[in-house]
Amino acid sequence: MTQAETLPIAAPREARPLWPRLAIGALAALVLLPLGVIFASFTDPQGAVWAHFGEFVLPRLLLNTLWLLLGVGLGTALLGVSLAWLTAACEFPGRRWLTWGLLLPLAVPGYVLGFVMIGLLDFTGPLQTTLRDLFGTAPEIPIRSRGGVIAVMALTLYPYVYLVARNAFQTQGRRALEAAQTLGFSRARGFFRVALPMARPWIAGGLALVLMETLADFGTVAVFNYDTFTTAIYRAWFGMFNLSAASQLASLLVVLVFSALALEQRSRRGQRFTPGGRADQGERIALGPVARWLATLWCGLVFAVAVAVPLAQLLAWAWQSRGDLDIRYLGFLHHSLILAGSGAVGVVMLGLLLAYSLRARPGRLASIAGRFSTLGYALPGTVLAVGFYLPMSAIDNGWIALGSRLGQTWEPLLGGTLVAMLLAYGVRFLAVGFHPIEAALHRVTTSMDEAARNLGSSGRDLLTRVHLPLLRGGIATAAVLVFVDIMKEMPITLMTRPFGWDTLAVRIFEMTSEGEWQRAALPAITLVVAGLIPVLLFMRGGEMERRDAA
């Protein structure tokens, strides 16, 4: 696009407002507090534990983690990009419903898919059992393996890539491909040489979320008994009762993620790709007679494995434990929806705040602080929950002490309140809320701002007439992702919820922690269905938006 867009606004110095710096600082502090708690563990040196871990544990776990990152990264990229390209740029039977169907794995927690897959495919599962009954022997399916855990995580996490890559392909892919074809590239080569590189920043953003979630994951790898770095953290904490060593291990994780993010940003420095315009309807690539059915098959297969099969299994199990269904489920659902809803609103607000602050105040320091504020997503949930709870309790204790000095009995300020929960969700999911909004904000060029002000529009008017309509897609994406993530979230919900505030995720935790997976199916399926609601709304909104434009 034009030069005006790529230049950050150099606002005149005297007119530079203070709030962006304050906002960035506050957000960074919110995340730095728990991080600080984690790093403070180094004041309690754990040399012996480190020596033990270094010799017997870490070499294997680091290798495991590396393989997992590599595998899940490649897997989500492959699935996300291929599905996004097919549904965004091509025409094939079933495309319309597969387009949104392929988003649904968002609502399926990874540990659920993992458990279902193991249940179906392992030695004791129906597949191998049936084969053995028929033929006396069956080929071993190594589902409880590195490959198995990678496949399952890729199948649950690819929507992060799918969502953003689709967006990118929709806005520019087709046009770029035509340009490449006129320059003598075949369609396939054009895709790899032009469409894919142009979509790279978006795909990288989605992949960053995927890899952070992979690093932080404990639930899914635990189902596979696949030990990663996170396992080491929990082994030190729960097994050896050594929270200090666990925090030190976690801080290593933080350093790793931060360096990776910094590197990624460095590699993108100076590049900015702005999608021009939006999708034009009705000019999709018409695939050949075989290719179109192959496309249907590929998309349908992913949908079947990632959505249909686990849903069917969950339904079957839920039916078996239907006796558990009582009036309290309304309460669980209610709590889940309120938490996820207000959490989504809150995190989107924080994401907007961060995105606008960075836009109003670009610069090295601000961008580092901005990166920092999104680190919470890469930390194992329980570690982050404790890191958040400690300073929160310190504030509460100070508050209560102040009260008693004044002869008053004051209730805790934060502990047991939704404010505390929302703050904790903010720390955890800011990355998820921030990235889509930041990407969308790039579409609002500074000259659009100026044009609007020139036409007498400013402040709230400018916001509602120009920014919100243009950010709608990004805000919706962020809200849906955060909503679904909070629905699935366990450690922070468990640790910070007020008395009696049990959610669907808490129910799943109660059942699975004692191995009662079948009984966990009922809350799990309720959670999946509730998680589908915003995804479907989102898709409908997206369709409408496009129809408006056409």
Place this chain on the structure above:
Amino acid sequence: MQLELSNIAVGFGQSLVIDDLTLALEPGEIGCLLGASGCGKTTALRAIAGFEPLARGQIVVGDRQLSRRGWTLPPQERRVGMVFQDYALFPHLSAAENIAFGLRGLGAARRRHRVAEMLDLVGLDTLAHHYPHQLSGGQQQRVAVARALAPDPALLLMDEPFSNLDVELRERLSLEVRDILKAAGTTALIVTHDQHEAFALADRVGLMHSGRIEQWDSPYNLYHRPVSRRVARFIGQGVLLPGVVQDNHHIRITLGCLPPVSPLPVGTRVDVLLRPDDIVHDDGSPLKAAVRAKTFRGASILYTLELPCGARLLALVPSHHNHAIGEAIGIHLEAKHVIAFPSDS
């Protein structure tokens, strides 16, 4: 005066982007700031629009003071319209909705009427409900102009309005835009780096260099009466030939003697500006020059000539006088007004 910039400076400390700029436009006049990139012309525009505060001086539009040192009326309250280089159309609004964007105070009926008027003015009535991405570059540009004109601004600013268009479209549209502006009676200030565009559009042109205006004048004067060698070099084509002032105030150069100019002391060494149209092809002339390069321009040919003494000249010659490179042709000087700059200036 409709627009008056008095000694304005923009920037801070030592790094002033604009330093001591003064210009004025009569109502209905179209002005143009011309200059190479980085000369501060866009900054001047943004200062008038209210996006940059002033370090010195003041800006007055109509009878309202809009900016002075330490005080800037916010852009949204200035009634100054602006057309951006990238048009900055709102992608979520149709052409008509874009145009209606600034018409908030009006009732629905009057707003519709005004939008229709504007669409008619820019000739886009049939495309009212198209979205920006469905319009061609030229159409987008006209929507941008209509959008800026719709609220009836006291002044219209245009930042490189044609730079995103191809050459042909650029020429056609610049004439069109001039007609539109004249029809609307709008006072406008346009920024461009293209002198043809400036000459086609503007009543007054200012050549800018490092934050100052070198000359604020009519296009004719800018071309034929440049006040400095910088203006002379930037505007149009031509060469500077060395000469000496004679006792009768004539100037002697290699080609002969030139009529008197401004009174300069006898013996002053000067550089004389010779435009290609000052050199006339004349086969009978004793003065010969060798053709070193030629550019075919349809009706005429622009020759680069070399005199025996080594000095080079440009000459615009009707194109039926087709000479090969290396050939020597006869020329004579036909300078009606001589521009000379003292050599040490």
Place this chain on the structure above:
Amino acid sequence: MIFPAALSQLTRAVAIVLCCALLPSTLHAEEEVVVYSARNEQLIKPLFDAYETASGVRVRFLTDKEGPLLARLKAEGVNTPADLLLTVDAGNLWQAARSGLLQPVDSTLLQERIPDHLRDPDNLWVGLSVRARTVVYNPDRVDPAELSTYAALADPQWRGRLCLRTSNKVYNQSLVAMLIAEQGEQEAERIVRGWVENLATPPFADDTAALKAVAAGQCDLTLVNTYYLGRLLKEDPALPLKIFWPNQGMEDSGVHVNISGGGITRHAKHPEAARRLLEWLASDEAQAAFAGENLEYPANPGVAVAPLVASWGEFRQSPLNVAFAGAHQAAAVKLMDRAGYR
């Protein structure tokens, strides 16, 4: 600028939600006791409901994993609302006691009802149900005469026949900790190495999966908590799974048991109410339900077990105090790392 406008609009929406949600936590009038429980809601709530009806005392509780619960107690300090901590293993109670999070409970009732080895020597906590970790085998493939002790499972005759759950689970950590307590670290490591060599397939994520593998013939025997077997057999009594009680010889130490139990928090606001709840949980009427709900063994030896559990026969428990499970747990984890037990 732009942001403040957005902020004010969205803040209003959030504020409304928050106000609605904050109300319930401010109501408390009647006598109450507050419990932090690592024992699942579905196992503990029926008992709390019964206690509320019986005593009129309101029980408020929160569930979570032990690790976060302990961290939470520590962080909240003197202001913790919790009166009682319930866990599903002895190790975490031991750890809570060691971190100064519990206070001694002086109750002759508890001392009468719960045997010594299931209670903290300093009365900081008390076991409420017994979880026996024992051998389950497939009778089609194993002759029970071949079985004897936990240690014997390290013998080469079981090569490729053993299934185990992951060493990340506290039950296995406690089991190895007790092996260390009984037989010393060296011998314990030899045994664990033997187990690892005998594995038929990589360790499972849970006991149920290990049991299913034994039933399906993927391996011949495994080590599990008995109630997992109970749950499976309730669904399908025909499964080829039989219990064997190891370490029952005259010289042997008895079956390894762990507990689900509780203790009163150091800064309890209602320590008396908490003590009465603990005593009630140890009483005959509650014990049958507490253990029976999950097919565990009552800690109170005077209480009968569920019929299915009774069908597995009687066994002799290890008399060693379960506190050792906590004391040696860190060493056990390191040992299993060294032995390559994943």
